Amino acid sequence: xxxxxxxxxxxxxxxxxxxxxxxxxxxxxxxxxxxxxxxxxxxxxxxxxxxxxxxxxxxxxxxxxxxxxxxxxxxxxxxxxxxxxxxxxxxxxxxxxxxxxxxxxxxxxxxxxxxxxxxxxxxxxxxxxxxxxxxxxxxxxxxxxxxxxxxxxxxxxxxxxxxxxxxxxxxxxxxxxxxxxxxxxxxxxxxxxxxxxxxxxx
Amino acid sequence: xxxxxxxxxxxxxxxxxxxxxxxxxxxxxxxxxxxxxxxxxxxxxxxxxxxxxxxxxxxxxxxxxxxxxxxxxxxxxxxxxxxxxxxxxxxxxxxxxxxxxxxxxxxxxxxxxxxxxxxxxxxxxxxxxxxxxxxxxxxxxxxxxxxxxxxxxxxxxxxxxxxxxxxxxxxxxxxxxxxxxxxxxxxxxxxxxxxxxxxxxx
Numbered sequence: 001x002x003x004x005x006x007x008x009x010x011x012x013x014x015x016x017x018x019x020x021x022x023x024x025x026x027x028x029x030x031x032x033x034x035x036x037x038x039x040x041x042x043x044x045x046x047x048x049x050x051x052x053x054x055x056x057x058x059x060x061x062x063x064x065x066x067x068x069x070x071x072x073x074x075x076x077x078x079x080x081x082x083x084x085x086x087x088x089x090x091x092x093x094x095x096x097x098x099x100x101x102x103x104x105x106x107x108x109x110x111x112x113x114x115x116x117x118x119x120x121x122x123x124x125x126x127x128x129x130x131x132x133x134x135x136x137x138x139x140x141x142x143x144x145x146x147x148x149x150x151x152x153x154x155x156x157x158x159x160x161x162x163x164x165x166x167x168x169x170x171x172x173x174x175x176x177x178x179x180x181x182x183x184x185x186x187x188x189x190x191x192x193x194x195x196x197x198x199x200x201x202x
Numbered sequence: 203x204x205x206x207x208x209x210x211x212x213x214x215x216x217x218x219x220x221x222x223x224x225x226x227x228x229x230x231x232x233x234x235x236x237x238x239x240x241x242x243x244x245x246x247x248x249x250x251x252x253x254x255x256x257x258x259x260x261x262x263x264x265x266x267x268x269x270x271x272x273x274x275x276x277x278x279x280x281x282x283x284x285x286x287x288x289x290x291x292x293x294x295x296x297x298x299x300x301x302x303x304x305x306x307x308x309x310x311x312x313x314x315x316x317x318x319x320x321x322x323x324x325x326x327x328x329x330x331x332x333x334x335x336x337x338x339x340x341x342x343x344x345x346x347x348x349x350x351x352x353x354x355x356x357x358x359x360x361x362x363x364x365x366x367x368x369x370x371x372x373x374x375x376x377x378x379x380x381x382x383x384x385x386x387x388x389x390x391x392x393x394x395x396x397x398x399x400x401x402x403x404x
Contacts, residue, residue, distance in 0.1 A: 008262060008385040015258045016389065019352045022254060023237040026247045035225040045228045048250035051278050052224060056217045056320060060210060069271040076253050076274075118258060150221045183210045187218070 011115045018113040024083045031087075031163065035154035043079040043087055050075045050147045057143065060183040063135035074129040074140045077122055081106035100130075132176070142180030145173065149191045157195025166202050167192070213317045220315040226285045233289075233365065237356035245281040245289055252277045252349045259345065262385040265337035276331040276342045279324055283308035302332075334378070344382030347375065351393045359397025368404050369394070 026044040033040055054071045079087070084106035088099055111122045128134055132141050152159065160170065170192060178185045195201040228246040235242055253274045260270045281289070286308035290301055313324045330336055334343045354361065362372065372394060380387045397403040 009388070012259070012262065012385055012389055016352060016355065018258065019251070019255055019349075020237050020356050023251065023353070023356070026236055026243070026251075027238070027240070034228055035222050036229070038229070041228070042247065044247035044250045045244065048246045048253070048278065049221070049225065049228075051250070051253060051274075053221055055275065055278065055324075056221065056316065057214070060214065069274075072253075072271075072274065072278075073257065076250065076257065114258065122257075147221075150218060151225070153218065154222050154225070183214055186211070187214055 014113060014115050015118075018110070021110060021113055022080055022083065025080060028079075028082045028087050031159060032148045032151045033155060033159055035151055037155050037158070041151065043082050046147065047076055047079050049150075050143055053143050053147050053150070054140070057146065057181075057184065058139065060181040061135070061139045062179070062181055063139065065135075066139055067136055070125070070136045071140045071143070074125050074137065075143065077125055078129045078140070078144070080110055081126070083110060103130075138176070138180050142177045142184060145177050146184055146188065149174075149188050152195060153191045156198035157191070157200040158198075160195055161200035164202075167196070170201065216315060216317050217320075220312070223312060223315055224282055224285065227282060230281075230284045230289050233361060234350045234353045235357060235361055237353055239357050239360070243353065245284050248349065249278055249281050251352075252345055255345050255349050255352070256342070259348065259383075259386065260341065262383040263337070263341045264381075264383055265341065267337075268341055269338055272327070272338045273342045273345070276327050276339065277345065279328055280331045280342070280346070282312055283328070285312060305332075340378070340382050344379045344386060347379050348386055348390065351376075351390050354397060355393045358400035359393070359402040360400075362397055363402035366404075369398070372403065 025047070026042055028043040029040045030043055030046055031040070032046070051072045054068065054075055058066050058068045058071060081103040085099065085102040088095070107123060107126050111119045111126070113119075114122065128137050129140055130137075132138060159165075174185075174188050174192075177188050192201065227249070228244055230245040231242045232245055232248055233242070234248070256270065256273045256277055260268050260273060283305040287301065287304040290297070309325060309328050313321045313328070315321075316324065330339050331342055332339075334340060361367075376387075376390050376394075379390050394403065
């Protein structure tokens, strides 16, 4: 393939710096636990699981046609900002806003390690994901809720119990799924019912 | 999007079973250690890192045009067989053959959890990766060597020292990179020289 200007070796140095930096995503712990309950999930392995989920589940989208590659690119990149901004489990609007500002700064710093054309490409994908307006972003954001539901399903929602999460909070958090796919939404409701039956969700 | 026949809900049940099963890839430890040296890498987070590496580095491929999405699909799926077959660090041809047989059985079982059309799609991608003949598979296999080099670069190849790996073994293991990209090959040689200077590679 033909490299954009800048010199292949020099570009590769920047790309290696970026790839070294994002290795830190493997150290960011999420609230979710693995299906075997053994430990908390980290954001790097979550991103992989999500990308495979997109390959499997894109067919359930309400939108008539979906660029699956774009969905997967967004999902591979969407959590990288957590390296600086952390993974937070917030329900309050004020906290959400403060977090969004932190993530914007993080995106600037981390994607800024890349050659300029790639910085712009990745930043654009990240903004598209955050805005949640295109069909691809709607699906990607829904999948970001559905993947944890795979883990909740396997563990009867025990994490919800540990955090004292309420049914209202979960239903609100899962709303992006409703918009993206009735099939996925129905499945989420089953997972929620199962967690309630197990006494893990008030 | 329109679902292939089979009933969306029934397909989703199979897809959820598959996504639950592959969660186990997060528990498969590799020989590589993270850039901060804190612990061994697992195969799920390795797969994520690799997919992002493909997004960044595909431009360095020798091949005149590369289907990046196909490369990324192969990389997201290529290690799933390790759930049954383990991650082995082998240099002997006889061991490699035995491992290949185990992986074939694993691919049949795990991809077999999916709806038939997806089972075939994923199996075909995995076989294409394993065969290493198409431009996409050549690049994917090279990246599977380059991503660990990011970790070796950050840790001066200390893992090679711990395993008593020789320069010959590493050069042989890195050969797929030579075929796929002279730029990536030159970078690998720099990482190797650095590890030798640190006294970590005989």
